Amino acid sequence: MDNESETQVDSSASGRRDPGWKYGRLVNEKDLNTIICIFCEKVTKGGIYRHKQHLVGGYRNAKKCRKCSKHVREEMEEYMSSKKNQKEQMNMGSEYVNEDLFGLEDEDIGEEINSRTNVTNISSGGSNRGGSGGRTFSSKKPRQKGPMDHFFTPNAEMVVQNQRNGKMNQTTINDAYKKEARERACTLITRWMYEAAIPFNAVTYPSFQPMIEAIGQYGVGMKGPTFHEVRVTNLKKELALTKDLMKDHMVEWGKNGCSIMSDGWTDRKERTLVNFLVNCSKGTMFMQSIDASSMIKTGEKMFELLDKWVEQVGEENVIQVITDNHSSYVMAGRLLELKRPHLYWTPCAAHCLDLMLEDIGKLPNIKRTLERAISLNGYIYNRSGLLNMMRRFTGQRELLRPAKTRFATAFITLSRLHEQKNNLRKMFTSSDWLDSKWAKEQKGKTIANIVLMPSFWNTIVFCLKVSGPLVRVLRLVDGEKKAPMGYIYEAMNRAKDAIVRSFNGNEEKYKEIFNIIDKRWEIQLHRPLHAAGYFLNPEFFYDKPEIEHDADIMSDLYKCILRLTRDPAKQEKVVAKVSLFTNAQGLFGNELAVRTRKTRAPGDFVFDDDNLTWGDVARAAGAEEARFDTRARARASSSIIPPTRGIASSSRTLPSYSLIDEDEDGDMVDSADEEDGEGYKCGDGNDDDDDFVDLEEE
Template sequence: MGIFDIKKYLRSPNKGRGKCRKCSKSCQWSKERVQMHIRNCEKSSDDEKLMFPTKLQTTLKTNSSIENPQHLTPELPSCSTNTLKEAIANFIFKSGVSFRVVELDCFKEMFFVLNPALVEAIPSRKELSTDLLDAEYDKVQRKIHNVLTNSTNLTLISDGWTNVTGDHIVNFCIKAPGMSTLFYKSIDTSGTGQTGEEVATQISNVIEELGPENFVSVVTDNASNMRAAWNLIEFNYPHIACNGCSAHVVNLLISDILRLETFANTTKDAQKVIKFVRNHAFVKAKYEEIRKELNVSKKLSMPVPTRWYSHYTSIKNLIDSKYVLMKLVDMHKYQLKEVMPKEASKEVIKLIERNSFWDKLCKLATILEYPSNIIGKLEKDNTSLNAVYDYFGKLYTHFEQDKTIQRLVKYRWDYILTESMGAAYMLTPKFSVDGVYVDHDKIDIVGHIKKIVAVVDPIKASDVDGEFAMYVNMISNLPADKQQMIYQMDAKPYWKVFGKNEFPALYICANRVFDMVASSAASERVWSAFGFIHSNSRNRLITTRVEKLTSIYVNNAILKQLDAINSLFSDEFLYENDFE
């Protein structure tokens, strides 16, 4: 072919890139990338494209000369080319891989091996990012809209995030009763100040899209601007309750504990030991040898910034490695002392040999264990609001012997507690009589229940006091076996089966609060999907395209499961599978 002249195809080289002389698109200043661009450039002639054939095209040409190549007979399957393109597009969208994978020779060769005719059905990168993506996104959005418009007692969950290109994005997820949380939409708020008024407007716009009457609650994080937005939302929509993320507040409680002088130094010392092992190749290698020899499964890990509950895992893993570290010091003490900086190394060695260090670690791990385990439970989609009050009540009694930590628990409890949380707790049969109530909470909660009912049905609000007295009396005087049965029931089924007819005024409140969500963890999980799709290697994706890909990626499994349930209970299925 002769010498390849890049300048013949690209102009204006700058920092390793140039612009195509035909379409003016940017391209990397390398032979392989330029040839790939020419093959895919819309303005390149057929002759120019043939000048640089792919390995696959070369293979096709070679195979075409074989006499009677029966195994390479190019016959399309029975489905249409459009169907094949949609199937390939769905694989790309739902696996999170880059669009440019369809341009790779190895990708095309894979289809060629299956059937040479399938190569023609591979969509271009442009088709993937435009028509096919739009079509799949529209299909997902129609399904989501159909599900949500036919549901009531919806909870709107929202959270903010800064993406890889520095744009501030806000997502909106919606939880319908009995379903996993759906990712509804996201908006770019980079040019907008996130004041309480602006946040309230953003949330209100979503509420209006699906109908205010279909919502019962909004959940966000606990920032001051969010709390200001709550006041505006509850003023404009009195029937909608706003709650903060309870898992986040427990996380903040752990940070409060770790900042206490008693534990702050212990935490710092623990991290010194962990860093000493992880940051020095010789120490790490010897540590790993001894860890495997002693059959210790857990490795040392540093806590994640702002994820304060990860301190428990970090400290627990350090405690599990105690004898590994002690043996490491016994066997290699001289070499360890020579690790630079020497003063820091000697300090770490002394910590490992000091029994008081390990005693403090064990004490701290014991304190952090319970609140750290609570966070995982509160982050589940199906965790009811009654769990928030219950867990904080248990935390309060758990630290009864440590008044300093108990005061921190009370402070965070007061910070997160809302009327709907208290109502959910008291309307749970097992907590109505035997629950943990602090100060005048019990009296206040009855007033909150009355207030919630009054918003929905003012006439029945007057019946709340009488029904509540009967409700508590009934639970208190049940025979032991029946009381045990009701205590074991979740609160929502109890009110659907028993309470609805016996206490209709209380049921109005119960029907709402038990469909509310305890945390905004679902929105944070969406950011994980955003980060997976809009990664450093795909930072040129525009935000609208990222939103569409994320919607398909996050919602696909949920909607597929819903389709399976709908199909199971469809008339056709029941008819075809009827018993003879």
């Protein structure tokens, strides 16, 4: 007891408040790490924290004192437990806190740092030795983060945004070191991507750089997410985040309206699956995927399915329901319009255009040319040696070019054949071909005749003249960025104009093609929403005064106002505001509004009283477009309409042409003169027109 009281006095005198000092003494007053237990004379070298573990017992790193009295052990255990609770209360953000340092007195912290900052003597023999026999490396302890760092650590997304805006570009003396450290980190990141087969464009995702910034803010020693955290914990967090995002979209549905999109496709098990999505000015939100195999053939069943989704989203919020042109969908759409008189059923524009291309492909001359092109491709691609020969002559260019739809692929492949026309002719007249075994086969001779046949290439040029503009419109409506509702009408007009110019106005050459286009347009594709969107698009309206005097367009506009605006008083108000738009009065005549007619989204314009916006009128006609993009042209060679994710879009997976390898019947040799292949471009110095006939997709 004398030793105990003596130590307690020494502890008090030296200002040490930890009760563990009452039951231990220092071997050397200058060494706080080496303590002798007053009960068993056991020497511990881990500081006061390790000494308390020795007294309490049950710790892996300290042997339990056999002579310590029960009340001392209980005192130490209670003290250590209280300190642990204090640490947990102070730990407000574990990712910013070094949890091992909380609950320790000054001496404990010093001991913890000393125990972690090891000095290692490395000699050539691999053992620790003193003196000059080895080199000494010391690891410096990084700055410790406490609970206050949680409040002062900047948001990772904001840091990335500031870096992009150039607000954090500051040169320091550590730039050389940072460059080396970054290269080392990038090497490890990319190595992980290679091992996990992660696509390279993943580094362009908006979430990538904030992830890197958050890791850097944590500092040294961060442990990555576990399999369970990725699969369960954080997946649930993302689900909750998506539901929160859905709430914002639902508010937008009620405020400005929305479109329900039905996107059907067939999986490998031949099941018919239907994806339901809802599009509004905030973007497109995936809702659910349904196995519709048992109902896709019945119009009444599909009507019940569509009607259920209208009820779920809210009839008052729905402007239109978009489906493909399957007969069951057509019937379901008509039944839906009968039951719901204030919304539209709209067939998928991409599907309609694909059907146009299919009808054009059934014309005898075009059908025969497509079959010959398929036979040519099939013969080459089914023979690896011949395929390698073809690639040598074409400079490694392929003859096949897949597109988003079946018939677009066929016509784009014709474009590739026309591009390689001279190279293919060189190949089939070269010694490589003539000396090969394929030149002696009957099939090979037939294929060579096709390539050397003038009528084959003439018909390809004809196909490109009539299909090129339609493929461009197809790319417009099946794009990914924004809804093209206000552009389809103009796009179809320009496509037909491009076809007329490509034949120099010779109606006999394109009359049959126009009959096919007009039939599909009038019966399926054309809807009042398209005409209203065209009328309410300032990019076209103010450049073409004749739009206002087009009886069909004006009729469709008023049909939309009557159908989509239920309140008669609001109908009259919308009509009155439309007159302001047509006369460019009020805000529409403002200098800034005039200057930005071709660059701003229509919904951005606001009426004078701020109670009714241009977006209200546009949405009433179904012409609302997502505001996260503008109509600015991305580059001179791109389409006059940016590639968009339209409300008429379709990502249906359709079967492609199979490569057929068989003999052709009949005489394929034609001595007709060849037509200039450049004619299908039909350019007149206007880049807008060329955009509709360029078959190559970026």
